[in-house]
Amino acid sequence: MSDSRRPAAPDPHDFLALDAELSDTERDVRDAVRGFASRELLPNVAEWFDAGTLPDPRGLARAFGDLGLLGMHLEGYGCGGSSAVAYGLACRELEAVDSGLRSFVSVQGSLAMAAIHKFGAEEQKGAWLPRMAAGEVVxxxxxxxxxxxxxxxxxxxxxxxxxxxxxxxxxxxxxxxxxxxxxxxxxxxxxxxxxxxxxxxxxxxxxxxxxxxxxxxxxxxxxxxxxxxxxxxxxxVLPASKGLGAPLSCLNEARYGIVWGAVGAARACYEAALEYAATREQFGQPIGGFQLTQRKLADMVVDVNHAGMTALRIGRLKDRGDCHHNHVSFGKFANVAAAQRVARTARGVHGANGITLEYPVMRHMVNLETVATYEGTEEIHALSIGQAVTGISAFR
The missing domain is CATH 2.40.110.10 (Butyryl-CoA Dehydrogenase, subunit A, domain 2)
Known part of the structure; x- marks a missing residue:
C-alpha cells in the first residue's frame, strides 16, 4: 500500500532535519548555548573583532562557567560530564557567533583542563579543575x-x-x-x-x-x-604525560570541537546569505530569484548539511567509544573546507556589503583562515587520512 501522506517541505535552516536526530538533553544544550550566544555575544562580537580583543575575558570565563561549558565533556571535579554530541553542539553555537569564542572554550576545556584531567595527579586535578570549570581560573x-x-x-x-x-x-x-x-x-x-x-x-x-x-x-x-x-x-609535572602522544591526544579533543564549530560558522554565513538574497533587490526583483544566486544558495546548503552530518556521525562514534583520531582528522579536513567554501560564496552574494562588519560573512571568512591552520593544517589532516586508507605514513 502506498503512503499518500505528503512529506513536509525541507526547512531551509535544517534541510535534512538533522536536529530531529538529537535527544531532548542535546536540544536543551543547543537551545541554552544558542540563547546565551544570541543575547550576550552576537550583539557585541563585531565591535570586539574591530577592536582586535576581548574586553573582559575573565567576565566571559565566569559566564561560560555559569553556563557549564568549561570542560563540560569531562567527568568529575566540577565538570558536567556531558556527551560528546552535546559538547559539539555547544561548539557549533559558539562558532556560529565567532571562531574566537569557540576557541576560548575549547582551549580552556579541551586543552588545558583535558591535559590535567587525563595526565594529572589527583592533587593537581583537585587544585585546578573545579576552579577552571567555574571560570574562576583561566x-x-x-x-x-x-x-x-x-x-x-x-x-x-x-x-x-x-x-x-x-x-x-x-x-x-x-x-x-x-x-x-x-x-x-x-x-x-x-x-x-x-x-x-x-x-x-x-x-x-x-x-x-x-x-x-x-x-x-x-x-x-x-x-x-x-x-x-x-x-x-x-x-x-603531569605524572602520566610521557611522550608526544600526550599533547597530541589533547589536540584531538580540540579538533573534535572544530569539527562542530566549522558547521556553526558555515551555517551563519549561509543564513546571512539566504536572508540577504531575499531582501536585496536588483533589476526589479530580489537577487534570490536569479538562477546564479539560487545555485550559490544550493551549494551552500549542501555544504552546511554535509558538514552537519559529518559532525553528528563522528560525535555518535565518540560517544560509543569508537572514534579514532583519523575520524577527527576526516571531520576537520572536510568541515573546515566546506565552511571556507560557504563563507567565500556568502561573501560574494553580499556584494560590496559583504566586506563590512555589518554582516558576519567576511569576519567568518577570515577567521576560518586560522581555523584551517591551527590544531593541524589541512595538509597534516590529509596525510592522516592518507595513512589511514593506505597504511603507509607519508609524514617523513
Whole structure:
C-alpha cells in the first residue's frame, strides 16, 4: 500500500532535519548555548573583532562557567560530564557567533583542563579543575613554538632537573588566552622525553606577550609565552604525560570541537546569505530569484548539511567509544573546507556589503583562515587520512 501522506517541505535552516536526530538533553544544550550566544555575544562580537580583543575575558570565563561549558565533556571535579554530541553542539553555537569564542572554550576545556584531567595527579586535578570549570581560573596550553608548528616533536623548550625542582626555558607561540591565563600547561623536552608541566603564570621567569596586528581571529587574545629559568617544584609535572602522544591526544579533543564549530560558522554565513538574497533587490526583483544566486544558495546548503552530518556521525562514534583520531582528522579536513567554501560564496552574494562588519560573512571568512591552520593544517589532516586508507605514513 502506498503512503499518500505528503512529506513536509525541507526547512531551509535544517534541510535534512538533522536536529530531529538529537535527544531532548542535546536540544536543551543547543537551545541554552544558542540563547546565551544570541543575547550576550552576537550583539557585541563585531565591535570586539574591530577592536582586535576581548574586553573582559575573565567576565566571559565566569559566564561560560555559569553556563557549564568549561570542560563540560569531562567527568568529575566540577565538570558536567556531558556527551560528546552535546559538547559539539555547544561548539557549533559558539562558532556560529565567532571562531574566537569557540576557541576560548575549547582551549580552556579541551586543552588545558583535558591535559590535567587525563595526565594529572589527583592533587593537581583537585587544585585546578573545579576552579577552571567555574571560570574562576583561566588556562592556556603551550605546545606550538615559533619554529615548531606541524612538527611539535622538534620543540626547543627544555625542562631540566635541578635537585628536586624542574627548570623550564623556551618560547611558545600562538597561544590563545596566554596573557590572561592564571595557569599554563606547558610541554617541554626532557631527558625522559616530552612531558607536560602545570605552570602558574605568576611564577618568576614566566611572561606572556600579546600578539597584535592579527587579520584573523581578532575577537580572541593570542600570545607568545616566554619561559626564562622558570623554576617549578617536582610535583608540577603531569605524572602520566610521557611522550608526544600526550599533547597530541589533547589536540584531538580540540579538533573534535572544530569539527562542530566549522558547521556553526558555515551555517551563519549561509543564513546571512539566504536572508540577504531575499531582501536585496536588483533589476526589479530580489537577487534570490536569479538562477546564479539560487545555485550559490544550493551549494551552500549542501555544504552546511554535509558538514552537519559529518559532525553528528563522528560525535555518535565518540560517544560509543569508537572514534579514532583519523575520524577527527576526516571531520576537520572536510568541515573546515566546506565552511571556507560557504563563507567565500556568502561573501560574494553580499556584494560590496559583504566586506563590512555589518554582516558576519567576511569576519567568518577570515577567521576560518586560522581555523584551517591551527590544531593541524589541512595538509597534516590529509596525510592522516592518507595513512589511514593506505597504511603507509607519508609524514617523513
Amino acid at each position: 588556562g592556556c596550553f603551550g605546545l606550538t613554538e615559533p619554529d615548531s608548528g606541524s612538527d611539535p616533536g622538534s620543540m626547543r623548550t627544555r625542562a631540566r632537573r635541578d635537585g628536586t625542582d624542574w627548570v623550564l626555558d623556551g618560547t611558545k607561540m600562538w597561544i590563545t588566552n596566554g596573557s590572561v591565563a592564571d595557569v599554563a600547561v606547558v610541554w617541554a623536552a626532557t631527558g625522559e622525553g616530552i612531558r607536560g608541566f602545570v605552570v602558574p603564570t605568576d611564577t618568576p621567569g614566566f611572561s606572556a606577550n600579546v600578539i597584535h596586528r592579527k587579520l584573523s581571529l581578532r575577537a580572541s587574545i593570542t600570545s607568545e609565552l616566554v619561559l626564562e629559568g622558570v623554576r617549578l617544584p617536582a610535583d608540577a
